Amino acid sequence: MIGAITLDQLRILVTVDETGSFSAAGRKLRRVQSAVSHAIQTLETAHGVELFDRTSRTPRLTEAGRVLVNQARQVLRQTELFERTAKAISAGLEPQLGFAIDSMVPTEPITRSLKGLQTEFPDLTVSLFTEGPWSTEQRLRDGTVTLAIGTITPVTAQSLRAYPLTSIQLVPVVAPDHPLAQVDGPVTRDQLSQHVQLILTDPTQSGGQSFGVVSPKVWRFIDIARRLEFILAGFGWGNMPSHLVERYLIDGGLKQLAVDDPSVTPTALAIYAIHRRDNPPGIATTWLLNNLLEQNWR
The missing domain is CATH 3.40.190.290 (D-Maltodextrin-Binding Protein; domain 2)
Structure with a gap:
């Protein structure tokens, strides 16, 4: 329940709009028509607003109803996203993926991998940083990102796991x-x-x-x-x-x-995919890393 609103009421409101009548909404939701009507009336009474014009044979959304049914859809979409994200995180998916890219690195192989990542994990939040030399490594070290593409120096390489990707002339x-x-x-x-x-x-x-x-x-x-x-x-x-x-x-x-x-x-300047040894990649980051290694960088 959200205040005086339940998600079930919002689903009923959206379904009435989609099906065009209380009876059709009842059939789709497997509810009796009176239960659908009662849910809509409860919404209207609780918030002092008329959602449907009932003067005609078929109820029509009022101006206020058209605004509120769109907001109801947004709430339901966000609820679904919340549930999917929570389920994915409980299964081991990172809450978000931080990814830093040296600005000298070719873009096309990276965009191909990120398109695949988006398809594979459509609800994943990605924070993408395009950096100058050395800054990608700094992002790894301060924990802003878990994966970076760029150069490494011999002095700092011991604490990093680096995977060769390509070289830049x-x-x-x-x-x-x-x-x-x-x-x-x-x-x-x-x-x-x-x-x-x-x-x-x-x-x-x-x-x-x-x-x-x-x-x-x-x-x-x-x-x-x-x-x-x-x-x-x-x-x-x-x-x-x-x-x-x-x-x-x-x-x-x-x-x-x-x-x-x-x-x-x-x-030539060697380019690597890099993560910290003490902060191994999660499910989505591992998928992205493997996909980057499979790309044609030439």
């Missing part, structure tokens, strides 16, 4: 009107250091942890998409995942720099 790129784009032949490390480098940084660390820094002149970004916009606008050069800049390299919006120093750009 990083390429140095610059806008076509930038001075570095005008250099004939390979660009030297010294030439790179003379220009602003746009880098990703870790907002959780004092001073901002970074990698692949060559130039003493840097602009730091947390959001990789925003950094790409600034590279496209000619503010400087930067190492970008090849899958994020491929279309710009094709249409001329960016130019890939040929660099004579292989240490400037890592050949």
Whole structure:
């Protein structure tokens, strides 16, 4: 019972609206017509509102009735969701799934897995965090998420369980009107250091942890998409995942720099699915992890 309302009364109200009459609702609910009429009258009396106009042969919803029957449907849907969720949790399903994704990781394999997760667990609440480098690991450590996709460092790997997924090629790129784009032949490390480098940084660390820094002149970004916009606008050069800049390299919006120093750009950045060893995944997280491992990441 909710105050002076019972769920049974709300079901009767909705059924009368769906079937078009008290007698039809009684047949569908396997109740005598008088029981249906009594339930509706009880609702009307308790709340001082007329739900049906009974002046015609077939009762019709009043304006107030049309509003309240829609609210009754919402209450019944939420009740059903509550019951399904409680049953799933009692069977071992996580109340919610926290999932962090490094912003450099390709999106399509992840969306395919999440679509499957949604089909498999339609009532599961998912909290999705798109992070810069290192932040995914921090989300795991503070318990915000139970599963992350991103990079790991050897220093912290011992406390994490990591599953290889793919690797990302990083390429140095610059806008076509930038001075570095005008250099004939390979660009030297010294030439790179003379220009602003746009880098990703870790907002959780004092001073901002970074990698692949060559130039003493840097602009730091947390959001990789925003950094790409600034590279496209000619503010400087930067190492970008090849899958994020491929279309710009094709249409001329960016130019890939040929660099004579292989240490400037890592050949590949390994990407893993990660969870804490002391916080193993639950039913839904395990399903998602296994599905991610089955995806074609190429």
